Amino acid sequence: MNKRNIYTAIGVALSFLIAIGGWTLTNALIDRKSDVLLSVTGITHNNIYVPPDEPDEDAPAPELSGEEIAAVLRNWENTAIEQFHEPFAGQLTMEQAIEQAKACLASFDGQGVNLAFMLDADMAISPYLCQNLPGGMAFLVPIYSYWTVILYGSDTVVTMKLNAVTGQVWQMRVSRLAAESQFTTSGAYDTLLAYSSYLGLEAGEDRDAGIGRDRIDGRHKIDASISVGDAGLYIWFIGEGRLTSPDSIYAWEFALYLTPDGPFSLYRNYSVDSAEFTS
Amino acid sequence: MRLFAKYFLCAALVISVALLFSGYRLITYSYENAVRRETERAVRQYQYDKFTVQAALIPKPDDLMETLRGLAPDLSVSGLSAFFAEDRSLLYSNLPAEPDTAILDGVRADAVINRIQTVDGRSYIFVCGQITQSGVTVYMAAATDMSSVTGQKDEMVRGFVSVYFTTLGISAAVILILCEFLTRPVMRINRAAKRIARGRYNERLPVSRGDEIGELAGSFNMMAEAVEEKITALSENARQKEDFTANFAHELKTPLTSIIGYADMLYQKALPPEQVRDAAWYILNEGLRLEALSLKLMDLIVLNRQDFVLEEMPAEELLADIAGGLKPVLEERKVGLRVAAGPAYIKADYDLIKTLLLNLIDNALKAGCNQIEIEGKVSGGRYCVSIADNGRGIPASELTRITEAFYMVDKSRSRKQHGAGLGLALAARIAEIHGGALEFASREGVGTVVKISFICAAGGDEDE
Numbered sequence: 001m002n003k004r005n006i007y008t009a010i011g012v013a014l015s016f017l018i019a020i021g022g023w024t025l026t027n028a029l030i031d032r033k034s035d036v037l038l039s040v041t042g043i044t045h046n047n048i049y050v051p052p053d054e055p056d057e058d059a060p061a062p063e064l065s066g067e068e069i070a071a072v073l074r075n076w077e078n079t080a081i082e083q084f085h086e087p088f089a090g091q092l093t094m095e096q097a098i099e100q101a102k103a104c105l106a107s108f109d110g111q112g113v114n115l116a117f118m119l120d121a122d123m124a125i126s127p128y129l130c131q132n133l134p135g136g137m138a139f140l141v142p143i144y145s146y147w148t149v150i151l152y153g154s155d156t157v158v159t160m161k162l163n164a165v166t167g168q169v170w171q172m173r174v175s176r177l178a179a180e181s182q183f184t185t186s187g188a189y190d191t192l193l194a195y196s197s198y199l200g201l202e203a204g205e206d207r208d209a210g211i212g213r214d215r216i217d218g219r220h221k222i223d224a225s226i227s228v229g230d231a232g233l234y235i236w237f238i239g240e241g242r243l244t245s246p247d248s249i250y251a252w253e254f255a256l257y258l259t260p261d262g263p264f265s266l267y268r269n270y271s272v273d274s275a276e277f278t279s
Numbered sequence: 280m281r282l283f284a285k286y287f288l289c290a291a292l293v294i295s296v297a298l299l300f301s302g303y304r305l306i307t308y309s310y311e312n313a314v315r316r317e318t319e320r321a322v323r324q325y326q327y328d329k330f331t332v333q334a335a336l337i338p339k340p341d342d343l344m345e346t347l348r349g350l351a352p353d354l355s356v357s358g359l360s361a362f363f364a365e366d367r368s369l370l371y372s373n374l375p376a377e378p379d380t381a382i383l384d385g386v387r388a389d390a391v392i393n394r395i396q397t398v399d400g401r402s403y404i405f406v407c408g409q410i411t412q413s414g415v416t417v418y419m420a421a422a423t424d425m426s427s428v429t430g431q432k433d434e435m436v437r438g439f440v441s442v443y444f445t446t447l448g449i450s451a452a453v454i455l456i457l458c459e460f461l462t463r464p465v466m467r468i469n470r471a472a473k474r475i476a477r478g479r480y481n482e483r484l485p486v487s488r489g490d491e492i493g494e495l496a497g498s499f500n501m502m503a504e505a506v507e508e509k510i511t512a513l514s515e516n517a518r519q520k521e522d523f524t525a526n527f528a529h530e531l532k533t534p535l536t537s538i539i540g541y542a543d544m545l546y547q548k549a550l551p552p553e554q555v556r557d558a559a560w561y562i563l564n565e566g567l568r569l570e571a572l573s574l575k576l577m578d579l580i581v582l583n584r585q586d587f588v589l590e591e592m593p594a595e596e597l598l599a600d601i602a603g604g605l606k607p608v609l610e611e612r613k614v615g616l617r618v619a620a621g622p623a624y625i626k627a628d629y630d631l632i633k634t635l636l637l638n639l640i641d642n643a644l645k646a647g648c649n650q651i652e653i654e655g656k657v658s659g660g661r662y663c664v665s666i667a668d669n670g671r672g673i674p675a676s677e678l679t680r681i682t683e684a685f686y687m688v689d690k691s692r693s694r695k696q697h698g699a700g701l702g703l704a705l706a707a708r709i710a711e712i713h714g715g716a717l718e719f720a721s722r723e724g725v726g727t728v729v730k731i732s733f734i735c736a737a738g739g740d741e742d743e
Contacts, residue, residue, distance in 0.1 A: 004280065012287060018292055018295050022296070023295075030307060034429070040394070040395060041385070042392070084329075084330070098334075
């Protein structure tokens with residue numbers, strides 16, 4: 001009987017030993033793994049896109065077809081991960097991108113929304129170049145990249161998306177916090193014309209100035225649309241004013257989007273945040 | 280080792296290994312992913328910061344250091360960075376400790392290096408690269424504090440420890456309870472076995488479940504049943520042997536006492552011829568009894584030790600033959616004999632059957648009958664022979680013991696007739712050899728019927 005009790009005690013003690021010893025060993029293994037992880041060195045290579053041909057730096061910026069623009073814009077709206085990169089051959093440098101952005105602002109001088117004032121003010125500029133890469137794919141051709149240039153004024157922020165190859169501003173969002181400032185329909189229309197002029201587009205005969213105004217919960221929403229040219233490009237403009245409480249500061253915001261080919265009627269009453277493009 | 284300890288040891292091993300392995304995999308996988316994500320985030324932030332620095336360098340600032348100092352707090356995830364000149368001399372740093380230029384090892388214009396280093400007990404992800412803009416080249420090392428990641432890992436480890444030991448503790452309690460339930464029926468069987476060992480051979484277990492324990496209980500009951508039967512048979516056997524020896528000694532002693540007594544008398548005294556004759560007669564008589572006893576004992580011994588080969592023989596001829604041999608004796612004693620034997624072939628040993636029938640008839644004669652009937656017929660696949668007499672009969676209370684060796688219903692009468700109490704024992708043994716048993720039916724004052732059945736051989740007719 002004594003022998004059995006001794007063996008029982010040994011068995012129980014062994015069990016505890018296994019439990020505690022096992023934990024100690026596991027802890028040591030985890031620490032070892034941690035040491036290994038914390039000693040890793042990684043290397044990230046820039047510019048892994050290799051163009052098929054040697055690019056000619058003196059060549060003018062290519063003209064893109066409507067289908068190409070549509071494809072690029074569709075990619076820009078994709079919620080995939082933005083991948084920063086250095087300029088590929090044939091793309092704008094940072095200085096060129098900033099210059100192009102400023103040139104776009106200057107084109108609005110005297111027409112519609114006045115943004116040229118920002119060029120005179122002391123503003124901060126934050127530019128970056130990236131491409132949307134859905135699912136971690138390799139880089140696409142250079143036309144899919146865009147420079148995002150953000151200009152910070154005292155009470156205005158302008159965010160512009162420029163195509164990295166053509167340098168054209170294809171998306172722009174202006175946010176302004178200004179007292180006693182109201183965005184009007186006519187201002188919106190003039191801005192639309194100024195933008196089309198900047199893009200080098202001429203208004204066609206089938207202009208449809210369908211303008212509507214809705215008042216919903218203290219917000220003014222202005223929709224305007226215009227079909228431009230034979231290329232089938234539609235410029236779509238939305239202006240939105242918000243009345244915020246309690247100080248009743250009126251803030252306005254407008255966005256300019258270059259839309260691809262598509263039936264005009266689909267975009268008549270559309271909101272900014274849920275733009276959808278079809279080819 | 281007690282069963283509980285064995286189970287606990289096995290469970291501790293299995294649960295420990297399983298828990299520790301899964302805990303290790305979970306923690307290291309989670310930690311690895313966290314480090315990788317934090318590194319990717321730091322590298323991405325670095326790439327964004329690089330644009331910011333480049334934008335600041337575009338207007339070719341007069342005071343580069345001032346420009347960098349103004350930028351530093353807004354760079355990297357943690358707001359920590361260091362700048363080095365083209366010759367790798369330190370321009371500016373807001374890192375917690377002065378950085379070693381070794382962190383720039385491997386940095387190229389087209390590649391960004393990321394490495395993890397510990398500074399003042401805290402781990403940082405350093406992302407280092409070369410920035411060139413407007414003719415100015417600087418190296419930037421952005422540091423991201425990953426204390427949150429390592430802290431999270433430590434928290435996971437602490438959480439896992441409590442889960443691990445809690446699980447083991449609960450498992451121990453559960454195992455203890457389970458062992459109690461599992462071993463209870465086994466302990467019950469154990470106690471029953473001990474009771475049987477102490478002599479309670481009628482001990483049995485209730486079988487109320489159909490699992491392995493139920494089967495064990497059933498088998499235990501079967502074993503106990505067999506043990507009880509064996510013990511009973513052995514006890515009976517031992518008792519019979521004891522009785523046999525005692526009876527034998529007694530049967531031996533009684534005639535020897537007479538023989539010695541009379542012989543001593545003849546030796547000691549000069550007796551008249553009449554008394555000498557009487558004494559000689561007693562000595563002769565007792566001597567003859569002893570001889571009969573020894574002969575029957577020899578027969579019994581032979582019967583017990585020998586294997587007999589039974590032969591096929593016609594039953595009616597056998598009975599007729601035996602009856603024919605008895606006729607003179609029976610006629611002399613004025614006892615009638617009727618034999619009615621149906622035809623059949625039986626497997627038997629002639630001499631043994633003769634001995635058996637002679638013993639039964641001898642008993643009938645000693646019972647004082649005047650008519651004996653022997654009948655033989657096939658019944659139920661066997662050949663049944665019955666010997667009926669109209670003697671004094673056997674008391675019912677004696678019927679179970681009359682086939683025991685040396686057992687006599689009326690000892691004094693038997694001894695007068697030179698009986699030793701072995702005749703029916705012999706007959707019973709012969710009946711056993713022939714695959715049957717003696718059946719007695721008797722009524723006092725009416726008579727006795729003894730039946731025995733034999734194996735029918737081929738060619739036997741079935742009567743019933």
